[in-house]
Amino acid sequence: MPIQGFIFDLDGVITDTAEYHYRAWKRLADELGIPFTREENEALRGIPRRESLLLMLKGRSYPEDVLTELMERKNGYYLEFIREISPCDLLPGARELLHEIRAAGLKIALGSASKNAREVLERLGITDLFDAIADGYSVTRQKPAPDLFLHAARLLDLPPTACVVVEDATAGVEAALAGGFYVVGIGPQERVGRAHLVIPSLSGIRLQDICRRLEQ
Ligand code: BG6
Ligand code: MG
Secondary structure, eight states: OOOOEEEEOOBTTTBOHHHHHHHHHHHHHHHHTOOOOHHHHHTTTTOOHHHHHHHHHTTOOOOHHHHHHHHHHHHHHHHHHHTTOOGGGBOTTHHHHHHHHHHTTOEEEEEOOOTTHHHHHHHHTOGGGOSEEEOTTTOSSOTTSSHHHHHHHHHHTOOGGGEEEEESSHHHHHHHHHHTOEEEEESOHHHHTTSSEEESOSTTOOHHHHHHHHHO
């Protein structure tokens, strides 16, 4: 089936909020006296807030109300960081590709696990480029379950086999494969190597190249 739509992950694909998520978790980890490195943060890409907290805590257990407070504290730090975001923070090639897809008459959805996705899109000034938004509030089962991308495809009124998912996280690539989508992985082979097409970034990437390489 020809490609008729794109579903973009947000953090690490359209903008480098992955760095802000890291800094917010790192600040919380420092306060709790838990060692937490940039390498460890890689495992949190695409992982929802609660699971990310549990991974950062590395088996330490806290009562439920403390877990909630810790998630809120982390999100407070994250919100402080993203207050600085502006249209300059679009990753290279993202704006050009989004415009090219729209100009070609294809549809675009967001498929992000983040509950802050709408705010980030607003700050980047690109909300109006999206026909539909699936975010951290949209489904119960998160990536690597395919639910979020299936929900996005439904909002676009397209079957998964006509949609390309663009992802930077292992969990996101697995979610898209499980849903029957074409998958473009952004980043190193060891992270997104299972995608149908792997590229280092969106810089210089043309719509035609993606379609040709996926549809062949
Ligand atoms: C994903 C990020 O997009 O959203 C994860 O890759 C993050 O790092 C997840 O944990 C949930 O985000 P938020 O903004 O709802 O805490
Ligand atoms: Mg991501």
